[in-house]
Amino acid sequence: MKRLKLVMAFVMLALGISAYGQVTEAPEWKAEIRDKSFDAGDTITVKFTAKIPDKWYLYSSDFNPDLGPTVTEFQFDENPEFKVIDSVVPVGAKRKYDEIFEGEYTYFTKEAVFKQKIEIQGKDPVINAVVSYQICSDENGQCIPFTSEIPVTGIKQNSTGEKNEELEVREMQAFQNNFRSGNEQKEGVSFLISFFLVSFGAGLAAILTPCVFPMIPMTVSYFTKSGSNRKKGIFQALLYGISIIVIYTMVGTLFSVLFGAAFANFLSTHWIPNLLFFAVFVLFALSFFGLFEIRLPNSLINKMDKQSNKGGLIGIFFMAFTLVLVGFSCTGPIVGTILLQAAGGEMLKPLVGMLGFSLAFALPFTLFAIFPNWLRSLPKSGGWLNTVKVTLGFLELALALKFLSIVDQVYHWDFLSRDLFLILWIVIFSFLGLYLLGKITFPHEEKRSSISIGRMISALLVFSFVIYLIPGLLGAPLKGLAGYLPPMSSQEFNISKLTASSSISRNEKENIAECGVPKYDNLLEIPHGIHGYLDYEQALKCAKKKNKPLFIDFTGHGCVNCREMEARVWSDPKVLKRLKEDYVVVALYVDEKKELPESEWYVSPNDNWIKKTIGAQNLDFMIQKLNANAQPYYTLVDNDGSLLSAPKAYDLNVDRFVDFLDNGLKRYKSQNDQGISL
Structure with a gap:
């Protein structure tokens, strides 16, 4: 099998050679040195660079030559004026496993960089290098060998030691573009999967809100009464669920396309959107507390509802659209939070987040429409839904402080320290615990004579969280919440920082003396x-x-x-x-x-x-x-x-x-x- 793969590889090489005329020119090589002045016996480093055509790559020098591809090799003329020391060293080569050759090789894209150590033994030596290498393209299956001569010029003895400043500046900024490893890509996929699961959980939570939960039996009754054909009913239910997913995913798509990296940075750090988000979250919290109700215009909802009554595929889509609009007052903050979490410059995150949320959100509607008998096992709408709504109100109030904290940090206003932030959270979650225990009631609620097991367990969890927060007032790191709290530097009282201040001061003085403030x-x-x-x-x-x-x-x-x-x-x-x-x-x-x-x-x-x-x-x-x-x-x-x-x-x-x-x-x-x- 391996022999067959090698034969295929050589066929590709032959095709590349036959297509030699289709490639413009051999890559352009340059030899550069930082110091062009020296004394006899000095060692210099020659930097060889090659510009690689777009969509092509050049094999490096540091992999097993028996693997198959042509390894880049440098040869130097024998000359008593200089001596080559050790082998050439590639800088920043990428690694990849090749299934054809069954081995790992290294390669460059866009620019290849090699460095060679050379000892100068005579006066004004003339150094000529000959490099043999191979470039390939996966798009057309071509691999083309080249041999290039690279003269190393400009070396003089006993000069003033001036340096090529243009080269030095260029080397200081010599980052290679698109230097990504397979391991890093796997980490990115893993992070997206985690974000998908979090969004999926948010979708399940949205179902339990009082704006959405009562819609389940109403939706199911529509499908059960629409016809006696079982297959048709299942098809319509699936289409209904897919429509919900499409609508929410379209929101994520528009967010990705319309708002790129620059806008994402603006959205997540500028004072205008963050203060706006703070106000919106407080507004939603007050709405969840029953102070007023946030609803989309009835005219918009009525228009969507009329479209849903037309029946057919379009009617089912608009019925899903109506559900999304009706549930906006409860799902809006959750969807907004997902999109804001995705505002980090990555195009995929809003799509992944909305896909996870909508999949969980659509799942019960679809399943109950296919299996209507499951409705009998659902709890009836009642006071528990209002408890969920008020609980969300407390959470919205706590999350609102995060946006205020970002503004405080970015613009150095220094009014919301870590201590004050923790105090506000302790108060908010303490009130939530008291509410769950029935010690606090809102005007639109009746005072409870007894507490359910669910509320009791929830209250225990909330008060446990409050106790976890309290050591943070003394400087405990609270690692589980590190991303949401202001930095430790804003802590006004920090025991560990006070005890370590003297040693830090000594280290800082040593550092400043060596490299400056x-x-x-x-x-x-x-x-x-x-x-x-x-x-x-x-x-x-x-x-x-x-x-x-x-x-x-x-x-x-x-x-x-x-x-x-x-x-x-x-x-x-x-x-x-x-x-x-x-x-x-x-x-x-x-x-x-x-x-x-x-x-x-x-x-x-x-x-x-x-x-x-x-x-x-x-x-x-x-x-x-x-x-x-x-x-x-x-x-x-x-x-x-x-x-x-x-x-x-x-x-x-x-x-x-x-x-x-x-x-x-x-x-x-x-x-x-x-x-x-x-």
């Missing part, structure tokens, strides 16, 4: 006493001075997952030790609204918008260099700004994060051991 340290911070930087260029210079790799944390004030990663992963001693000792850490906030001096503004080639703020420039840097815009996003680079490993996104597995840090450090040390100039 971090820019923006009066506005931004890095958690857990990590003394890092908040500006990429400053951090890169410090990494060069300390001879350490750079850990880049793309984060944000309003990033729930970022806070959760910091509380549950970064706080682990194994991770914290590596971040403090092995790396220079830089936190790039993508939602910081601090406006920079006009001299630092620029127009982004990505969207042609002027980038004026710290956050806008950090987000633009992330999109341009990594083709990513979701946070958190962790990136490891060497002193040239070249990636050491595939970036890592949200992942609460501590061991995987430790491996991520260790692998990056190992690759960095490997480059140093081989004499690669960083």
Whole structure:
């Protein structure tokens, strides 16, 4: 079988060779050196780069040549003026398992980068390199071998030691685009599955609201009376459920298409939408408490209802539309919360969220329409539905504070500290517990003479949550809620912070003496006493001075997952030790609204918008260099700004994060051991 696969591979190679004329030209190679001045005996590093045509890739040099594809090889003329030391080292190559050759190989897309250590032994040596390699395209099945000559010029002895500043700037920003690993993609799929399940649970919760639950028997009666044909009834019920899913998923689709990454960042961090969301959530909470009722215009609902009476497929669709509109007053906050959670720059999340919600929401209507006898087992509508509604009101009130907290953090208003936030939550959930115990009643309710088992158990859970919150007032991290609470730095009273202040002060002085005071340290911070930087260029210079790799944390004030990663992963001693000792850490906030001096503004080639703020420039840097815009996003680079490993996104597995840090450090040390100039 393996022989057959190898034959197929060579056939593909032959086809590629025969189609040689269809490829424009061989990739363009360049040889660059940072220092063009030297003394005899010095060692220089030559950087070879090749531009790769779109939709093609170039095989690297660091995989088993017996695997099948042509390994990139460099050969140098024998010359007493110089000596080649060790083998050429690829920088930032991707890895992939090939099913045809049954093995793992490395490759480059867009740009290939190799570095070679060379010892200068004579005066003004002329170095010529010949590189043999192969480029392939999966779209047309072509693989084409090439051989290119690359002269290394401009080396002179006893010069003033000036450096090629243009090259240095280019190397500082030499991130490779679209550097993604299969492991990272799996993590993304896993996260979407989790988000789908959460949205599915929200859909089930929406069914229990008083706006939706009474609609189940009404809907089922429509299908049972519409005809005696059992098959037709099942078909109509399935179509009804599919229509509900389509309507909600269309909302997610429109949200994705109309509102891209820039709008998602605006939506999740700007004061206008967040204060609006705060007001809307408070408004819904008051409505759930019975102060007033929120309803869509009757004219709109009546129009949809008339369309549903027409019958046929269109009638069933509009009947589903009517259900969505009638249930809006209860499902609106839940749907809005899902879409806001998805507002992190990822196009798939709103679709996945709405699909999960609508699937759970449509399921009971469809099943009860197919099996109408199940209706007898349903509890009758009554006071329990009002209890669900009031409980949702308390939850809406608690969630409203999150939007107010985001505004407070992003704009540094400093009025909603962590302590005050926790106090408000303790009060809100205490009132919820008292309500469930019947100690508090609303004007539209009757006072209860007894408490059901369900309400008693719910009250116990709520008061347990309140007790869990109380230690947070003394500085307990409350890791389970890290994403929703203000940062620990806003805590006015923190016992652990007070006891650690002296040692932190000494470490900070040592760090400042070596690399200078971090820019923006009066506005931004890095958690857990990590003394890092908040500006990429400053951090890169410090990494060069300390001879350490750079850990880049793309984060944000309003990033729930970022806070959760910091509380549950970064706080682990194994991770914290590596971040403090092995790396220079830089936190790039993508939602910081601090406006920079006009001299630092620029127009982004990505969207042609002027980038004026710290956050806008950090987000633009992330999109341009990594083709990513979701946070958190962790990136490891060497002193040239070249990636050491595939970036890592949200992942609460501590061991995987430790491996991520260790692998990056190992690759960095490997480059140093081989004499690669960083």
